[in-house]
Amino acid sequence: MTEATGIVGEFLSLKGETDAELLAMQCGDFYEFFGEDAEIVGDELDLKVTSKSSQGQSYPMAGVPYDDLTPYLTALVERGFRVAVAEQYETETGHAREIERVVTPGTLLETRDADAQYLATVVAADRSVDLGSSASGAHAEWANDDGATASTGGPLDDEDVAYGLAFADVTTGQFLVADAADVDEVLTECYRFAPVEVLPGPTVRNDDTLLGALRERTDATLSLHEAEAFAPKRAAHAVREQFGAEPVDRLELPEPTVAAAGAVLSYVEETAAGVLASMTRLRTHRGDDHVTLDATTQRNLELTETMQGERDGSLFDTIDHTDSSAGARRLAEWLKRPSRSLETLERRQDSVAALASAALARDEMREALGETADLARLASRATHGSADARALCSVRDTLAVLPRIAETIESTPELAESPLFEIVDEPDREAAAALRESLAAALAAEPPSTITQGEVIQHGYDDDLDELIERHEELRAWLDSLADRESNQHGLSHVSVGRNKTDGYYIQVGRSAADGVPEGYEEIKQLKSSKRFTTPELDEKEREILRLEERRHDLEYELFCELRERVADRAELLQDVGRTLATVDALASLATHAAENGWVRPELHDGDGIDIEAGRHPVVEQTTEFVPNDARLGRVEANDGDGSDGQGRDGAAKPSGADRGDEPRFVVVTGPNMSGKSTYMRQVACIVLLAQVGSFVPAREAEIGLVDGIFTRVGALDELAQGRSTFMVEMNELSNILHAATEDSLVILDEVGRGTATYDGISIAWAATEYLHNEVGAKTLFATHYHELTNLGEHLPRVANVHVAADERDGDVTFLRTIREGPTDRSYGIHVADLAGVPDPVVDRARDVLDRLREEKAIEARGGGSSEPVQAVFDLESGTMQTASASEPSVHAGPGADGGAPDAATTDGGAAGAAAAETPTSDQPALDPDTEAVLEELESLDVNATPPIELASRIQELQTRLGDDR
Numbered sequence: 001m002t003e004a005t006g007i008v009g010e011f012l013s014l015k016g017e018t019d020a021e022l023l024a025m026q027c028g029d030f031y032e033f034f035g036e037d038a039e040i041v042g043d044e045l046d047l048k049v050t051s052k053s054s055q056g057q058s059y060p061m062a063g064v065p066y067d068d069l070t071p072y073l074t075a076l077v078e079r080g081f082r083v084a085v086a087e088q089y090e091t092e093t094g095h096a097r098e099i100e101r102v103v104t105p106g107t108l109l110e111t112r113d114a115d116a117q118y119l120a121t122v123v124a125a126d127r128s129v130d131l132g133s134s135a136s137g138a139h140a141e142w143a144n145d146d147g148a149t150a151s152t153g154g155p156l157d158d159e160d161v162a163y164g165l166a167f168a169d170v171t172t173g174q175f176l177v178a179d180a181a182d183v184d185e186v187l188t189e190c191y192r193f194a195p196v197e198v199l200p201g202p203t204v205r206n207d208d209t210l211l212g213a214l215r216e217r218t219d220a221t222l223s224l225h226e227a228e229a230f231a232p233k234r235a236a237h238a239v240r241e242q243f244g245a246e247p248v249d250r251l252e253l254p255e256p257t258v259a260a261a262g263a264v265l266s267y268v269e270e271t272a273a274g275v276l277a278s279m280t281r282l283r284t285h286r287g288d289d290h291v292t293l294d295a296t297t298q299r300n301l302e303l304t305e306t307m308q309g310e311r312d313g314s315l316f317d318t319i320d321h322t323d324s325s326a327g328a329r330r331l332a333e334w335l336k337r338p339s340r341s342l343e344t345l346e347r348r349q350d351s352v353a354a355l356a357s358a359a360l361a362r363d364e365m366r367e368a369l370g371e372t373a374d375l376a377r378l379a380s381r382a383t384h385g386s387a388d389a390r391a392l393c394s395v396r397d398t399l400a401v402l403p404r405i406a407e408t409i410e411s412t413p414e415l416a417e418s419p420l421f422e423i424v425d426e427p428d429r430e431a432a433a434a435l436r437e438s439l440a441a442a443l444a445a446e447p448p449s450t451i452t453q454g455e456v457i458q459h460g461y462d463d464d465l466d467e468l469i470e471r472h473e474e475l476r477a478w479l480d481s482l483a484d485r486e487s488n489q490h491g492l493s494h495v496s497v498g499r500n501k502t503d504g505y506y507i508q509v510g511r512s513a514a515d516g517v518p519e520g521y522e523e524i525k526q527l528k529s530s531k532r533f534t535t536p537e538l539d540e541k542e543r544e545i546l547r548l549e550e551r552r553h554d555l556e557y558e559l560f561c562e563l564r565e566r567v568a569d570r571a572e573l574l575q576d577v578g579r580t581l582a583t584v585d586a587l588a589s590l591a592t593h594a595a596e597n598g599w600v601r602p603e604l605h606d607g608d609g610i611d612i613e614a615g616r617h618p619v620v621e622q623t624t625e626f627v628p629n630d631a632r633l634g635r636v637e638a639n640d641g642d643g644s645d646g647q648g649r650d651g652a653a654k655p656s657g658a659d660r661g662d663e664p665r666f667v668v669v670t671g672p673n674m675s676g677k678s679t680y681m682r683q684v685a686c687i688v689l690l691a692q693v694g695s696f697v698p699a700r701e702a703e704i705g706l707v708d709g710i711f712t713r714v715g716a717l718d719e720l721a722q723g724r725s726t727f728m729v730e731m732n733e734l735s736n737i738l739h740a741a742t743e744d745s746l747v748i749l750d751e752v753g754r755g756t757a758t759y760d761g762i763s764i765a766w767a768a769t770e771y772l773h774n775e776v777g778a779k780t781l782f783a784t785h786y787h788e789l790t791n792l793g794e795h796l797p798r799v800a801n802v803h804v805a806a807d808e809r810d811g812d813v814t815f816l817r818t819i820r821e822g823p824t825d826r827s828y829g830i831h832v833a834d835l836a837g838v839p840d841p842v843v844d845r846a847r848d849v850l851d852r853l854r855e856e857k858a859i860e861a862r863g864g865g866s867s868e869p870v871q872a873v874f875d876l877e878s879g880t881m882q883t884a885s886a887s888e889p890s891v892h893a894g895p896g897a898d899g900g901a902p903d904a905a906t907t908d909g910g911a912a913g914a915a916a917a918e919t920p921t922s923d924q925p926a927l928d929p930d931t932e933a934v935l936e937e938l939e940s941l942d943v944n945a946t947p948p949i950e951l952a953s954r955i956q957e958l959q960t961r962l963g964d965d966r
C-alpha cells in the first residue's frame with residue numbers, strides 16, 4: 001500500500017506524534033479529521049463524512065469550521081476522547097502545522113458544566129523504602145530522575161503503602177493535595193472530588209484492583225502520563241517553580257504527595273499550556289478537618305445524586321437555591337466535606353441565621369448574585385489567553401457586584417453584626433475596585449465576541465487609538481456625504497456610494513445619468529441599471545481608510561491583549577472575590593431553604609450526644625406529609641426535665657435503654673416492612689451531616705455533638721450488576737465500618753447479614769453489635785428484621801430498642817410512621833406482599849402458614865423465658881411445625897443448615913428461629929463425639945473477642961463440620 005502524501009500524509013504523520021485518540025488539524029478555514037478519526041467523529045457528532053484521495057487511495061474526511069471548533073471539541077472530550085489540535089501557521093515558503101495542545105477531560109477549559117472539573121493524580125509509594133532515596137527502592141512509585149521507572153512490580157501490599165493525591169481544576173485554578181493511608185481513603189477522596197480524569201502513577205497503573213475501584217467509583221477517564229513526571233526531584237522542582245518553596249519545604253508534604261502534585265502540573269503544562277499561571281495557591285486537604293464520609297456513605301445518603309444516579313431528588317438538589325454556578329460548587333463542596341470545626345460551623349450558622357432573618361436584604365443580595373459570572377473560571381481563561389472581550393466585560397460586571405453586596409450587608413443591622421461583614425472584606429476590595437475601573441474605562445459597553453475586528457476598546461482609553469478613530473470617522477463622514485456632493489456638483493441623479501470586497505469603494509450612478517459623469521470618473525463595473533465608478537480621490541481615501549482600519553484593529557487587539565494580561569496577573573484577586581461571592585451565595589442558599597422550610601439552628605457542641613426533637617427527612621419531607629420523630633443517641637446533656645416516664649419531650653418514645661441508667665448508644669430499630677425504618681435512620685444521618693455543613697436542620701430542636709465520621713451500610717443493589725456478590729459487598733462494607741468508626745462516629749446499619757443464611761446473618765449481626773457496643777462505642781442506629789437482636793438490650797447496657805409503630809385493625813394495617821420505645825413483635829411482611837400485588841392465593845397461603853407458625857409458638861420457645869430454646873421449623877411438605885427431636889434427626893435439626901429454617905420463621909410474624917447455638921435437651925440421646933467437639937468449640941468461642949468476619953467464618957466452618965456428619 002502506498003503511503004499517503006499531501007494533506008492526508010501530513011495528518012497521519014502528526015497523528016503518529018501524539019497519543020491522543022483523535023487529531024483535529026487546521027486546514028485554512030476548517031479543522032479536518034481524516035481516516036479512522038473522521039469516521040469516529042462522523043459517528044459521534046453526526047458530521048458528514050466525505051472522502052479525500054491520496055496516492056490513488058480514498059480516505060474518509062470530516063471537518064468543522066475553524067470558528068466553530070469549541071462545541072465539537074467539548075462534545076468529543078465529554079465523551080471521553082483525548083483530542084490533539086494542530087494549528088496551521090505561515091512560513092516563508094507556505095505553511096506548516098504543529099500540534100499545539102491536547103484537550104482531555106481534565107484540561108478542557110471550555111466546559112459548559114457548572115461542576116468543578118478535577119484532574120487527579122494518585123501516587124503510591126512503599127513506606128518501608130527510605131523515601132529519601134526512594135527512587136532506588138524496589139517498589140517506589142516514581143521513576144528515577146534519569147527517567148527509568150523504578151517500579152516494575154505489581155501492586156504494593158496496602159499495609160506498606162503511602163498514597164499521595166493531587167486535584168487540579170484548570171477551569172478555576174483550584175489546586176489541592178492530600179495524602180491517604182490506604183486504598184479506602186484514596187477512593188473516599190476520589191469520590192468526594194469526583195475527578196473527570198485520573199492520572200495513575202507508575203505503580204497504580206499496574207494495580208488492577210485500585211484501577212477497577214477507581215473506574216467503579218468515579219466517572220473519570222484514566223490517562224497515562226509519562227513516568228518521569230512522577231520522579232521525586234523533578235516533581236518537587238515543578239511544585240517549587242509553581243508555588244514557591246513553601247509547600248515542599250515548610251508544609252513538609254510527603255513525597256508521594258509532592259510526586260502527585262508535580263505530575264499534575266507537568267500534565268497541565270503539556271496539554272493546556274498557558275493555564276498553569278491561574279494555579280496560584282496550593283491547598284492541603286486534610287481528612288482530619290472533615291467528617292469522614294466514605295464513598296458508600298456519600299452514595300447511600302444520596303448527597304449529590306440518588307442511588308439511581310439522578311441529580312434530581314438528591315440532598316444537594318433539595319437544598320440548593322444558589323444563584324451562581326460558583327455558589328453551587330461551593331455548597332456541593334461543603335456537603336461533600338462537612339467540617340469538624342465548631343468555630344467554622346458556628347460562623348456559618350451565624351451568617352445563615354442573620355440571612356434567614358433578613359428576608360428583603362437576602363433577596364436583594366441573591367438578585368445581585370444572579371448577575372455574577374464565574375470569576376475563577378474567567379481568571380483561568382484570561383491566563384490561558386482564551387478570554388474574549390465579553391469575558392472581560394463579565395469580569396468587570398461581576399467585580400461591580402462585590403461592593404453592592406457589601407453595601408447591603410453594611411446597611412442591614414442583622415447582617416452587619418454577622419460574620420458576613422468580615423467575609424465580604426476578605427478579598428482586597430480596593431484592588432478589585434481598581435481593576436473594575438480600569439476594565440470599565442477600557443472596554444466598550446457591548447463589544448463583539450471577536451477581538452480582531454475592532455470596537456472592543458472604549459473611546460478615551462488610548463490617545464493614539466482615539467486619533468485613529470477620529471481620522472477614520474472623518475473619512476467615513478467624507479464618504480457618507482460623497483454621494484450628495486457628487487450629485488449636487490455634477491448634476492447627477494441616482495448616485496450612491498458603496499463598498500464591497502471585490503470593488504472596494506465605488507460611486508454608483510443610474511444608467512440614465514451614467515453618460516454624464518465628469519472627467520476623472522473611471523468605470524469599474526456595469527450592472528443592469530447602473531454603472532460603478534471610482535475616482536483618484538476616492539481611491540486615495542480608500543487606501544487611507546483601509547490603512548486606518550488595519551492600524552485601528554491592530555492597536556485595539558494589542559490594547560485588548562494588554563488588558564487581558566493585566567486581568568490574568570490578578571488571577572489570585574479574581575479567585576478571592578469569586579470565592580467570597582460563592583460563599584455568600586452558598587450561605588444565602590442555606591438561609592433561604594431554612595426560612596422556606598421551617599428549619600432550625602441546631603445547637604452544636606464538642607460533646608458526645610445527639611438529641612433531635614421532631615426531626616424530619618430533608619428530602620422526603622418535600623413530597624410527603626411527614627411525621628416527625630425524635631432521636632437520642634449518646635450522652636445527651638439532660639435538659640428536658642423529664643426522663644422518668646420513658647417519654648420524649650413531645651410524648652414520643654425515648655429509647656428504652658435510657659432506663660438502664662446508661663445512655664443509649666446503640667439503638668436497634670425494628671418495625672414492619674415499609675414502616676419507615678430506613679427513612680428514620682437516614683434522617684438522623686442527614687440532620688447530623690447538615691449540622692456539620694453549617695446549615696439549619698429539619699427539626700423542632702436539635703443538639704448535635706460533632707461527629708468525626710458518618711458510616712452507613714444499606715442494601716447495595718447496584719453492585720450486583722458489577723458482578724460482586726451482594727453478601728460480599730455487605731461484608732466488605734461492614735468490615736470497613738468496624739475498622740474505621742470511632743467513639744465519635746455515627747453509624748447507620750440498615751439490615752446486616754440479610755445476604756446469607758439466616759443463622760449466619762443473625763450471628764454476624766449479633767457479633768457486630770457487640771463489637772460496636774463494647775469495642776468501638778460508636779453511636780449506632782441498626783434496623784433489622786431479626787427480632788432476636790432486640791434481646792441484646794437485655795444484655796448490653798447501652799443497647800436500646802425502638803420500633804416504628806403500625807396499627808392493625810380488621811386485617812388492615814396503617815403505618816403510623818411514629819418511633820416508639822421497645823421492639824416490635826410484628827413485621828407485616830405479608831401485608832406488604834399483598835400491597836405489592838402478590839397473587840391472592842399466595843398471600844392467603846402465607847397468612848395460613850403464618851398462623852400455624854404462631855400456633856406452634858416458636859417465638860415463645862425462645863423469648864418466653866425458657867432457658868433451653870427449642871429449634872422450631874416449618875415443614876413445607878406437611879405444612880406443619882416440627883421441633884427437633886431424637887426421633888427426627890432431619891435436615892432441619894442442625895443449626896444453620898444452609899437455608900434450613902425458612903426466612904419466614906424469623907422475618908415474619910415475629911416468629912423467631914432458634915439462636916445459632918443449640919444445646920441438646922436432657923431427653924435427647926447423647927451426641928456423637930464429632931458433634932460434641934463442635935459444640936465444645938462453639939461454647940469456648942469468645943464472641944466478644946473475635947472479630948465479626950472471623951466469627952462468621954468460624955461458624956461457617958463449624959456448620960460444615962456438622963454438615964459432614966449428616
Ligand SMILES: Nc1ncnc2c1ncn2[C@@H]1O[C@H](COP(=O)(O)OP(=O)(O)OP(=O)(O)O)[C@@H](O)[C@H]1O
Nearest residue numbers: 620624625626627672673674675676677678679817
Ligand atoms: N416519618 C415519615 N413520615 C411520612 N412518610 C414516611 C416516614 N417515614 C417513612 N415514610 C415513607 O414510608 C415509606 C417506607 O419507608 P422506608 O423505606 O424507610 O421503610 P422501611 O421500614 O425501611 O422498609 P423495609 O423494611 O421494607 O426496608 C417511604 O416511601 C417513605 O417515604
